[in-house]
Amino acid sequence: MIKFDEFGPEKIFEVYNPRANMHGFVVIDNLNLGVSKGGIRMTPTVSIEEVSKLARTMTWKNAMADIPFGGAKAGIIADDRQISKEKKKELIETFAKAIKPICPSLYIAGPDMNTSEIEMGWFAKANGNKKSCTGKPKEMGGLPHELGSTGFGVHHAVLIAAKYKKIDIKNSSFVVEGFGNVGWFVCKYLTMKGAKLVGVSDSKGSIYNKDGINFERLCNIKDHTGSVINYDDAEKHSSSDIIKLKADILVTAAIPDLIKADDVNNINAKIIVEGSNIPMTPDIEEALYRKNILVVPDFIANAGGVISSYVETINGTPEKMFKIVEQKIAKNVDLVLINSLKKKIKPRDAALEIAQSRVRKACKI
Helix, strand or coil, rough: CCEEEEEEECCCEEEEECCCCCCEEEEEECCCCCCEECEEEEEECCCHHHHHHHHHHHHHHHHHHHCEEEEEEEEEEEECCCCCHHHHHHHHHHHHHHCCCHCCEEEECCCCCCHHHHHHHHHHHHHHCHHHHHCCCHHCCCCCCHHHHHHHHHHHHHHHHHHCCCCHHHCCCEEEECCHHHHHHHHHHHCCCCCEEEEEEEECEECCCCCCCCCHHHHHHHHCCCCCCHHHHHCCCCCCHHHCCCCCCEEEEECCCCEEEHHHHCCCCCEECCCCCCCHHHHHHHHHHCCCCECCCCHHHHHHHHHHHHHCCCCCCCHHHHHHHHHHHHHHHHHHHHHHHHHHHHHHHHHHHHHHHHHHHHHHH
């Protein structure tokens, strides 16, 4: 059941097209800071309740990133693994036309789970307005998320968190849950900074080598075999075991609800940076906080994508985008951790205080 409070959600739109068998929705959580912004996810189980929670996360993410967007999210019910490219295109185009009355006047779309720059290109053309979405292909004036803005931002969140834990990044070890768009770039940038990648997972399983995993060789194996599990010089584990592997830093970069209550005592990392959305509940974060494990919340750590979206709306270049992502992520993680230490509260609570005050202030203005 959707919960309503002083922040929202302000508007919920549900759309159908029986001919195309399209069923989708947009949840606009809050418009105080500007037109609402959030991606479109396509899964067979996506629901208004799920999208509503993610829209609220976008409200806080955009407020913390200090960009002029409200929070929103959208969903289309479909299994993209079971439909053709032509059918997926039809669903995206039908959805784009159906929400045209609110897009881009109240809502700007973007890529999310199972949507990418390709789908954003289809969306913009069907909507008839290039401003209707971000993450579009470069030839359409877009800054596609495939450039790695989210993973780039997450790696900067790791660097700031490591300083607070007095961990020298060049002598640190890290594991990454997920080797997709976010996880791949996190591995790339952290290894470039001298950190040692010791574990990584995908949907087929996870691998671990305390002496280090060669990033270039891992990429080659993933490209040619389809899974990190085929990396030969490493222990093999289940996908879910990635959170238990011994390392200084754990980065989540794939599925929600990854860490359960029963996992709290099995986590060996000193820092967890949430590159994925909602990898655990606030209660579990509280339990980890009591164990002196630093958790950098999702809406702070993975805001690189939406910051990139903002830069796209002002016609910025990729170079400008990376510069702004670095500045904002580093500044905001630092601000949150300072307040967390000063007030002796967990980082999520510190971040929420800041985000909520910004949204309330915008409402008064």
